[in-house]
Amino acid sequence: xxxxxxxxxxxxxxxxxxxxxxxxxxxxxxxxxxxxxxxxxxxxxxxxxxxxxxxxxxxxxxxxxxxxxxxxxxxxxxxxxxxxxxxxxxxxxxxxxxxxxxxxxxxxxxxxxxxxxxxxxxxxxxxxxxxxxxxxxxxxxxxxxxxxxxxxxxxxxxxxxxxxxxxxxxxxxxxxxxxxxxxxxxxxxxxxxxxxxxxxxxxxxxxxxxxxxxxxxxxxxxxxxxxxxxx
Amino acid sequence: xxxxxxxxxxxxxxxxxxxxxxxxxxxxxxxxxxxxxxxxxxxxxxxxxxxxxxxxxxxxxxxxxxxxxxxxxxxxxxxxxxxxxxxxxxxxxxxxxxxxxxxxxxxxxxxxxxxxxxxxxxxxxxxxxxxxxxxxxxxxxxxxxxxxxxxxxxxxxxxxxxxxxxxxxxxxxxxxxxxxxxxxxxxxxxxxxxxxxxxxxxxxxxxxxxxxxxxxxxxxxxxxxxxxxxxxxxxxxxxxxxxxxxxxxxxxxxxxxxxxxxxxxxxxxxxxxxxxxxxxxxxxxxxxxxxxxxxxxxxxxxxxxxx
Ligand SMILES: Nc1ncnc2c1ncn2[C@@H]1O[C@H](COP(=O)(O)OP(=O)(O)O)[C@@H](O)[C@H]1O
Ligand SMILES: [Mg+2]
Numbered sequence: 001x002x003x004x005x006x007x008x009x010x011x012x013x014x015x016x017x018x019x020x021x022x023x024x025x026x027x028x029x030x031x032x033x034x035x036x037x038x039x040x041x042x043x044x045x046x047x048x049x050x051x052x053x054x055x056x057x058x059x060x061x062x063x064x065x066x067x068x069x070x071x072x073x074x075x076x077x078x079x080x081x082x083x084x085x086x087x088x089x090x091x092x093x094x095x096x097x098x099x100x101x102x103x104x105x106x107x108x109x110x111x112x113x114x115x116x117x118x119x120x121x122x123x124x125x126x127x128x129x130x131x132x133x134x135x136x137x138x139x140x141x142x143x144x145x146x147x148x149x150x151x152x153x154x155x156x157x158x159x160x161x162x163x164x165x166x167x168x169x170x171x172x173x174x175x176x177x178x179x180x181x182x183x184x185x186x187x188x189x190x191x192x193x194x195x196x197x198x199x200x201x202x203x204x205x206x207x208x209x210x211x212x213x214x215x216x217x218x219x220x221x222x223x224x225x226x227x228x229x230x231x
Numbered sequence: 232x233x234x235x236x237x238x239x240x241x242x243x244x245x246x247x248x249x250x251x252x253x254x255x256x257x258x259x260x261x262x263x264x265x266x267x268x269x270x271x272x273x274x275x276x277x278x279x280x281x282x283x284x285x286x287x288x289x290x291x292x293x294x295x296x297x298x299x300x301x302x303x304x305x306x307x308x309x310x311x312x313x314x315x316x317x318x319x320x321x322x323x324x325x326x327x328x329x330x331x332x333x334x335x336x337x338x339x340x341x342x343x344x345x346x347x348x349x350x351x352x353x354x355x356x357x358x359x360x361x362x363x364x365x366x367x368x369x370x371x372x373x374x375x376x377x378x379x380x381x382x383x384x385x386x387x388x389x390x391x392x393x394x395x396x397x398x399x400x401x402x403x404x405x406x407x408x409x410x411x412x413x414x415x416x417x418x419x420x421x422x423x424x425x426x427x428x429x430x431x432x433x434x435x436x437x438x439x440x441x442x443x444x445x446x447x448x449x450x451x452x453x454x455x456x457x458x459x460x461x462x463x464x465x466x467x468x469x470x471x472x473x474x475x476x477x478x479x480x481x482x483x484x485x486x487x488x489x490x491x492x493x494x495x496x497x498x499x500x501x502x503x504x505x506x507x508x509x510x511x512x513x514x515x516x517x518x519x520x521x522x523x524x525x526x527x528x529x530x531x532x533x534x535x536x537x538x
Contacts, residue, residue, distance in 0.1 A: 045426075048429075048430050049429075050426050050429060050430060069429075069434070069436075070426075070429040070430065070435075071428075071429045071432050071433055071434045071435065072432075073430070074430060074431055074432040075432055080430045080431075082427065082430070086424055086426075086427045087427075088419070088420045088423045088424060088427065089423060090419070090423055091416070091419060091420065091423070095416055095420075098413075098416060099416065099417075099420050099428075099431050099432075099433070100431055102413075102417075102431070102432060102433075103431060103432040144431070148431065148432070
């Protein structure tokens with residue numbers, strides 16, 4: 001379980017997030033929705049301790065983690081799939097995954113499960129990450145995060161710039177992870193994806209939570225999404 | 232002597248310069264590549280390696296070979312530990328900010344230099360080579376049928392050949408470390424994306440301390456190798472620093488293979504031009520080459536354009 005309590009942060013003197021609180025439960029997909037510049041990526045970075053908190057607390061499974069250094073967060077159970085993939089471009093597919101495996105101490109059996117999810121990656125094991133197609137890079141970014149054996153997955157616009165078949169794969173993987181009782185925090189701009197896989201939607205507006213809606217009410221009035229998505 | 236043997240002799244001297252330069256510059260390149268820190272004190276770590284080598288050889292060496300082997304092991308470790316400490320106490324606290332680290336390492340340069348002057352003194356001190364047989368080099372002659380001649384003055388010493396072999400071995404070891412080991416993988420991941428490295432559990436600050444120590448240790452190792460030929464002196468860090476910068480810029484910032492290639496290029500041409508013309512001309516040409524690289528290929532021979 002990922003618990004955010006009253007988080008405020010920003011860059012330099014510019015505050016970006018204002019008193020943000022919400023929870024991602026195990027087996028739940030929470031979508032973070034907001035316009036460009038609303039602070040979604042900043043939220044992810046703050047959760048991963050890549051940005052110091054000005055106020056508030058992040059708890060993972062009830063344990064406060066905001067006093068931990070950034071490199072300890074992954075081991076607490078957060079798997080991060082950042083916006084724009086941010087792979088270790090000059091390393092091979094295998095080496096990218098090895099970095100993830102160092103967090104969990106996982107071995108060949110864990111790798112085998114992940115390759116079962118993404119057979120294409122196994123074929124490309126020894127290829128450098130920068131030579132992969134966009135879709136394959138997204139697979140690798142996802143696989144790298146799964147290698148850390150997370151309890152909660154953070155995905156920042158995973159379908160950005162992908163072709164439809166790849167977007168479908170991203171959705172399928174998220175659905176599977178939810179079925180394995182993983183919590184998922186997903187930043188997503190596509191209405192159809194949000195409506196088909198979210199359990200709850202948190203709307204972020206200028207760094208503040210504007211409202212939270214469960215998916216049933218949203219499906220009844222999907223036009224409510226539009227106000228938060230316009231570019 | 233004819234031109235041929237002369238050229239061979241000059242290349243040999245150049246190869247020694249290249250070996251020492253490659254080790255030193257690779258240390259600088261590693262630190263810049265992984266940490267984005269321009270370490271102005273790098274030459275002082277070279278100097279400290281030579282000075283530490285003198286202390287170890289003097290106080291531990293009952294026999295030159297024992298003293299030398301002890302220096303080869305102890306000096307780089309000492310210097311590396313000192314550098315890692317400096318990183319932890321100074322660079323980490325200023326958050327590896329590019330401008331402030333330059334100022335901080337300039338400060339470090341003077342502290343190390345003056346500290347050495349106060350303890351080691353202003354004199355140049357020799358360290359005995361562990362072995363130093365003179366080796367004459369044969370030269371083929373075709374006058375009156377093929378036979379080998381032994382031109383007077385064409386020769387080297389076993390120790391000089393050892394320097395070249397040692398440098399090649401160490402560079403190979405470094406290549407294995409960077410490309411075949413877990414710690415190498417961690418260093419490369421940190422170099423490629425510091426934030427993502429942290430998000431995937433890599434303790435970046437500790438990696439930085441290690442890299443800074445390793446970079447300094449390589450400079451120190453180079454100095455231990457050269458000090459039997461060159462003597463230890465508290466001001467000896469200037470030239471290696473300048474030449475390392477030249478090599479790192481030509482090779483491509485942060486590219487280890489590029490650095491090695493550029494070191495060989497600069498070292499060999501330095502040796503050859505020094506013998507046939509003058510050492511000053513060699514330095515002028517090297518500096519000119521840097522200017523040309525900066526104008527026409529700013530990313531260096533093997534460097535990547537930084538976005
Ligand atoms: N590294 C940074 N330094 C300064 N300001 C930043 C930085 N990254 C993002 N911002 C600012 O923070 C705000 C939120 O950005 P971001 O979290 O990336 O938004 P989103 O992911 O919702 O599009 C924007 O106004 C952006 O300009
Ligand atoms: Mg974003």
